[in-house]
Amino acid sequence: MPFVTPVTNQIAMAVTLEADYAFDAEYLRSGAKIVKFAVIQKQEEQSADQEHQLASFEAMMLPHMDAAYNLARWLLRNEQDAQDVVQEAYLRAFKSFRGFHGSNGRAWLLTIVRNTSYTLLTRNNAVDLTTTFDEEIHASGQESVTPAMILEHAEDAELVRNAMDKLPAEFREILTLRHQESLSYNEIGEILKVPIGTVMSRLARARGKLKEYLAARISQEK
């Protein structure tokens, strides 16, 4: 342009400015879009992965909730504590689910339920964690109770339940695992972290103790 008046010059500058700005704004907006898209994409991927994890966790673990609750209920002897422990155990299990590659989901979950229960029992200073010597029961005349009488009373749900509730936690849990969950010695050993020989001897002691308490009850009733 050979000759430009000041006014047109100004207009030209303004147009250029606007064009520059428009280009920048568009450019930056598309940049922001890419960032935004990347963030969304990342979150989508993460949440999709998490959802997938949760879905497979739920499919594998939710069916064992009754087993988990029953064990916690027998260990803690209290409905509310049992609920809290099972919820806590499910959260813990989900957090370490990536590390779980075994096939026995129930045994794995029960291990966590058991550990969580013991944490609570220890915190509450429960006195019945291991075998306790019960003066009252030993003082009673249970020697007079014959095996035939025990056989007769073994059908009495109230009586058996009372005796079971008196047992120390380690006996309650092993009887529950063996007879209510029908787990094998191998699985019980896995949950309790003890060798199979110990599972057998502990079961024998648990049954012996249950029989003793039952006999004491029967002699009291006489």
Next chain:
Amino acid sequence: MNCQEIANLRDGYLDGELDALTSQKIEQHLKACSKCEEAYAVNTALARAVSQALPYYKAPIELRQRIRISLGEAISATTNRGAAGEDLLAVRRPERVRRGVFSEMSWNWLALAAAIVLAAVIGSTLLPRLHQPGSDEFLATQLIASHVRSLMANHLTDVASSDQHTVKPWLDAKLDFAAPVLDLSGDGFPLIGGRLDYLDNHAAAALVYQRRKHFINLFIWPTTPGDSKVETIVARQGYHLLHWSDGDFTYWAVSDVNISDLENFKQLFEQQTARR
């Protein structure tokens, strides 16, 4: 085997955990020794009592619900970690970058900040969806499929008209509800027509809008108790899905236009329905 050895193995025998040979030996001894036989019978009775007479505590319903909720919260907590520290739910609408305002602050940072806020808001709107991963996933797939099919098979509309007073009566006559039909051509979203669809187990109205060269399918059906009321954004396979709901209807907008266009569309649509 003597009686002491039997006593040691009796429980293993009772639980069926011994090998066949040992089991056979114990069996023989129990037949011969009444004292051992009696002790075995007592233990068998005790075992049966524990498995049958004692209560088996089933997990209460409220515990099931508690666990499902806390698991859902556990995954949303990890998804959102690092997105923002403060209460995300306090911010509902995406922040917009205001145009034409020159400030000392660099555009780059504004854009980045906006992107982060938007991502946080989108994250927060996605949360409710996580509680029920199955159903929404499936619905999103259905919606995209329907959108793609409508463009593919040259079956975009059953009634092609930019006149909302033509489309609405047509849809009303075919459906058992009266979906709101609006022409937003004044705002750059001309109405192309309407279509019938079947989604998520009920009949739905599909309104077709155009945005430049792109199409938006807006699916409408009466809100049922199971429908989520929370605004949701889903991005998948290059499509964006935007969900919202007013008192009566559930809306899903599906398109390949960008999120901000879709949100703009939603706001216009909401404003206009509220005005009527």
